[in-house]
Every structure is written in C-alpha cells, then in structure tokens.
Amino acid sequence: MLKGKEIVLGVSGGIAVYKAVELTRLLVREGANVNVVMTKSAQQFVTPLTFQTLSGNPVSTELFDLTRRSEVKHVSLAEKSALLVIAPATANIIGKIASGIADDLLTTIVLATQAPILIAPAMNVHMWENPIVQDNIKRLKKIGLKFVEPGSGYLACGYEGKGRLTEPEAILKKIKALLK
Numbered sequence: 001m002l003k004g005k006e007i008v009l010g011v012s013g014g015i016a017v018y019k020a021v022e023l024t025r026l027l028v029r030e031g032a033n034v035n036v037v038m039t040k041s042a043q044q045f046v047t048p049l050t051f052q053t054l055s056g057n058p059v060s061t062e063l064f065d066l067t068r069r070s071e072v073k074h075v076s077l078a079e080k081s082a083l084l085v086i087a088p089a090t091a092n093i094i095g096k097i098a099s100g101i102a103d104d105l106l107t108t109i110v111l112a113t114q115a116p117i118l119i120a121p122a123m124n125v126h127m128w129e130n131p132i133v134q135d136n137i138k139r140l141k142k143i144g145l146k147f148v149e150p151g152s153g154y155l156a157c158g159y160e161g162k163g164r165l166t167e168p169e170a171i172l173k174k175i176k177a178l179l180k
Contacts, residue, residue, distance in 0.1 A: 001176050003031030008081040008113075010106040011051070013041020015156040016088035016122035016165035021046060023087055023168040024054045030172070035060065035077055037106045039093065063105040078112035083179055086110075087148075088122035088165045091133050097145075098136035116178055120148040120171050125161030148174050 007027055011020045020042075027034045036051040037060045048059035060077065078084075086093060086106070093106065097119075102108040110117065119140065127133060128150060141147060148171050151164040 001030065002027065002179065005032045005082045005179060006080045007032045007034050007175070008077050008084045008109060008115075009034055009036045009051075009055075010039075010084060010086040010089075010093075010109070011036060011042040011046075012039045012086065012088060012090045012093040012106065013044055014088045014090050014122050014165075015045060017042050017045040019122075019165050019168050020087050021050055021054065023085075023171055024051055026168055026172045027175070028055060030176075033057070035081070037061070037077065037109060039104055039106055041090070041092075060105055063108060075112055078109045078115070081113060081115045083118060083175060084109065084113050084115050085118045085120070085171070085175060087118075087120035087171055089119045090121075091123045091127045091130070094119065094121060094133065094136050094140070098139045117145045118148065118171075118174060118178060119145055120165055121150050121163075122165035123150075123163050124157050125155060125159050125163045128161075128163040146174070146178060 034055040035057050051059045096107050097110050102111045148166050151166050152162045154160050
C-alpha cells in the first residue's frame, strides 16, 4: 500500500525519538520512500546517521544547507511528499505550528506543504494536559491536521499518565488509512 509513496518524517526532540527510528524501518519495509527531517533537539537523542542508514536517504537538518544542490529544501520536500508525519511531536513543535512560526526546516515544510499532516504527540503528562497545548491541538485539528493520540503509562520523566508516543505500528496503521 505504501510502495513508492513519498513520506516526510519530521522528528522533533524528545526521548521518544527512538520510536521514530522504528517507524522509519516500518515505513521503508512497506515500500515508502522516507525523507527524514530532524530538529536540533531531536539530534540530541539520535544521530542523523541512524535515520539515513534506515531510510536510505540523506537526513535534512538545516533550513539553509550550502552543501546540497541549489534546490529550496523546504519547498522541494513539501511538494513531493504524499504525507508529512511528525513523530514525536513535542509541545514546542505543536505550539510553533499552531502559531504559524517557521523558524527551522521542519516548521517551514509544514507551512509549505499541501500534503496531509499527521502529528503524533509525545510529552510529559502535565505538558499534555496543559490548556495551552490542548488549545493548540484543537486549533490544528480545526484546520485539518490529523493526530494520533498519545498513549498512557510510565513516562521517561518518572511520571505516569498520558503523553507517551503511541507505538510505531499504530502510527503506521494511521498513515495507511490516510493514504488510502
């Protein structure tokens, strides 16, 4: 079903980045061409080399990259994608998108794409429950962005509750449904 589909996987910074590695593997196994875009914070948890090895594509990390061809990276990735997935999506990246802030490659792609956008949040339970975060999510849903609800359980911060990045298989299932 995903064979030949162009998917941009945006990875923002949080401990759940390791699950985005597995999601990349699953997408490639399904035949998708995955282009990973990592925020600076995401690179603190997993290196771009991991995603490059699994996706078979260079990983994009900078809005202005003078070592690549003279294409406008955020436009070229936005135009060719059938779907933009952000997993994990931190409270920070959700807030920036909801406010229309485009100060890095990932948020710029979000504003430039015409493709559907799927957001998989991951954060501390108190951040997830914060009315500001919930208002941002409502705003994004209202304009058509899709979400995969986070799971509940023990969180890396030591708290327990809702905020865990849902499992990669569940994200894959939602991706397939959106691309039907």
